[in-house]
Amino acid sequence: MNTLDQKINEHFPGLVVRKDLVKTVKGNAIVPSYVLEYLLGQYCATSDEATIQTGIETVKEILAKHYVHRNEAGLVRSNIKEKGRYKVIDKISVALNEKTDAYEAQFSNLGIKKVLVDSGTVKAHPKLLVSGVWCISDIEYEFTEDKNASPWILTTLKPIQLSHFDYDAYVEARQKFSTDEWIDLLIQSIGFNPEMFGKRSKLLQLLRLIPFCERNYNLIELGPKGTGKSHVYSEFSPHGILVSGGEVSVPKLFVNNSSGKIGLVGYWDCVAFDEFAGKKKRVDKALVDIMKNYMANKSFSRGVETLGAEASMVFVGNTRHTVPYMLKHSDLFDELPDKFYDSAFLDRLHFYIPGWEVDIIRGEMFSDGYGFVVDYLAEVLRSMRNYDYSDQYREHFSLSSDISTRDRDGINKTFSGLMKILFPQGGASKGDIEKLLRFAIEGRKRVKDQLMRIDTTYGEVRFAYLDTDGNESLVTTLEEEEYPGCYYKTVADADIENGRAESHSVEEPLDSTVNVPEPEKQGLQEKHLTFQENQKGVSFDTLFGPYLKDTKRITVTDPYIRLFYQIRNLMEFFETIVKNKAQEDEVVVHLVTARDEFKGELQDESFEKIQVSARLVGIDFTWEFDETGTIHARHIVTDNGWKILLDRGLDIFQHYEMNDAFSFTNRLQQFRSSKAFEVTFIKQA
Known part of the structure; x- marks a missing residue:
């Protein structure tokens, strides 16, 4: 182990795991990383190599015996019948059967339905009612001639997530690490080798965690394929859910007016939309309108009743064109479906992650060092939703008066999230605070600059901050520095240029020159x-x-x-x-x-x-x-x-x-x- 790994094991004993072990034990089990790391955390959360090897074999044995593969579901059902009782690892969802006034569970891979669940279990784990939860459960089989009764009996059910943790101990241990060491620990916890990333690239990776620790945070990331945009939201936390952008509806996301059942935003800390880009995608305008209201006001309407929720919204999608092409011919939101290509919707986004800056994932980028067991970090991030760190820059800096209230909200929420992740103990230096503030401003500026291209009713904003002496520092986006020749165009300018380009047999080359004097x-x-x-x-x-x-x-x-x-x-x-x-x-x-x-x-x-x-x-x-x-x-x-x-x-x-x-x-x-x-x-x- 290197010095950092030794330090991690010293200050977080039993809460960290070697990150390459997930691949070792996964095999052909199609389960999220947090499920595997939950098991690894039980048996391999140590630096002792002999114990790790024994733990790996134990986890492999547990997966082989108890994880249900869809193609082996019949064999597992037979085991339950023959043995009378059997432990399984499966994704379980629960629904209320109004006719019998009973809760019934459905096992995703095992393929059994109408398994009775007591009300106490549902009250303790309400997410079972929405989209399902990975669980370790004991099932019994008892044949009955009653056609309306299920022979399957659920005796115990335990969601795969940490039951409790000590937040104060986490904060105290954080103080033992320098800022760079702590960032590297978090990057290793996500599963990446920090040596393969620069400081800015590390921050872009960690920014994906803000929706888990900040309530009602609205984030978008558009970029090339293969950069791991959706990984964090599908694999990282039991408190987040990843849904396909084309599969969501108003009842599923917000509320079903006929049944009164609350949708995903009422149960999950983070709802992420995968494959969100695509101009030809069909989108329900009613969904967009409700989403706009929710993203702005944290509430949505059900008839005459207004309901509130805390779920953060994340939108990830692929871009087809290069950044200079988009800046010359359209804008950085160009790939979105028409109904979402709406200035009122886009204005509610707090940060735009420039996905084109994120490297396509390669084999050498993965870590074999130690990081937090992800469900432990997920619980830490969830507990941080109760805190607000947005005022921690005001001792040293203030935002320009030119910045609107909505822009300030976006900047403050991003800054608060980054501070929670990097400095939960407080005590950040003025230099560290300034770097995070600039980063937060840049992400909101990227949104606003594109809005000004799309909608001419948006006025130009001077994104700057002032120190206590009144000295002003202007913030720019990286694309602004790279492509000054086409960054400041509007959609109207692009239309004129495109029309002119179409009149020639050969299109003029893009102005994609970096701002370097010749x-x-x-x-x-x-x-x-x-x-x-x-x-x-x-x-x-x-x-x-x-x-x-x-x-x-x-x-x-x-x-x-x-x-x-x-x-x-x-x-x-x-x-x-x-x-x-x-x-x-x-x-x-x-x-x-x-x-x-x-x-x-x-x-x-x-x-x-x-x-x-x-x-x-x-x-x-x-x-x-x-x-x-x-x-x-x-x-x-x-x-x-x-x-x-x-x-x-x-x-x-x-x-x-x-x-x-x-x-x-x-x-x-x-x-x-x-x-x-x-x-x-x-x-x-």
Whole structure:
């Protein structure tokens, strides 16, 4: 175990589990992760390897014996009959039979119905009445000649979720971790390896948890397929439910007027709509109208009666087009069904997660470290719904007076949710508070900026905040920085442009250029550039290319050219040199770096291969290792008078799939997400 895993086990004994064990025990059981982790938490919540292995075998045995596969339901029913009593793991739903005035259970995989359930069980677990709950239950079989009676008898029923927990102990243990350690613990709890994510990407993952800890929080995430948008809502918590966007109706979601039965919002903390995007989807306008009222006022009407609920609403869907395409031709809500493409509905969203920033899930992104048993974390998040942290930035900052009440509500709820997740104990630094506040403002601004494109009645808003000295800080979205040429268009502008484009045989290329000055157009000049995390469109060619022209000697100083991906960055820097030199010229490139303590031979071998390859294209590559261990600065010095200071060296890109020959992130740097970094160009005498 690494240091963090040891610390996790020390301060949360019995409440954490190694995250790779879920795959080990799952087999072909189609059950949510929280069901498997509930069992792992019973037998494997330890750091002792022998106990873990014994626990794995126990869990596998329990699943093999008691989890009901649909295709083996007949065998399980036979076991119950022959043994008289049998324990099963299945999804159980309960309905009231008005004719007999009795509650009857239905077992999803086992395929049995009309199993009597006592009123006490239903009162203790009301979610059984809506969409079902995964349970461990004992069933008996007793044959009867009464055709109206069921031979199946439910003797015990226990929902698979934590029965109790100590919130004060959770908060106290949180204080033992630094902010970065705590974020990594939460990322591991979701199941991901934190080393594969930057700080902004980690926050985007954790933002998906806010609907579980914040009442009536309205969240949307649109982006490419395969980024795990719906995973948290289907697998993570027994208090959330994922429904298909096309399968929901007013009675199912809110209330059935004929029976008076409350829908999903009355029983679940979070209701998420999967596959929400799709222009051709048929949508009930009455559903949209009730949803708009609920999202704004936390209430809905049943005839003359008004009812309230606390469920958060999450909408996730796939986009078909790139961000610059959407910004040029329509807007970032373009994929929604027509009835939901409504400014009044969209204005009720508190945060828009930019799904295009979230990496497509790859195998190496999953964690084998320790994280919370998810039903424990789910109970923690649920208990946090009783608290409000939205005022914790007001000691240091205030929102611009230009920001409307609805915008403030969205910002405050997001900020409150992030504070609960990251700083349940309080005591966040001013710097941490400012980062979360900016992040909350950005997510609401993304919604509002698109509304202004869709509906011209929305006025422009200055999304900014002020510190106690009155200094104002303006907040922008990342897309605003990346695509300034098409970000500020309206739908009307897009229609005009599209009409003009249709009159030509060839459509004009998209303005998808990152907001980086073009030195060759304005003359090389001294400057300082700052890039945000996850910004795209950045490449060595655009950054360094113009400054490398006509150079004959380049010195690169970077102590971190050691690991494979770092050496690959160096190779790609050489490619930029080749593109900017005349074929008949030769360039000497000298590298000053540090020797890898453990893989020095591999480092030498890689440099030698680059040296041989570089000679064939006119680059004379040499290198030296700093033996003093004192070099920390990273920079590039050219013989044509430029010094380029790099705070991250050549390591400016987030993790990407290096082994996929058909991935554009592998082939072209401008399609990769960047890390947060700064570059300074200095002209030397």
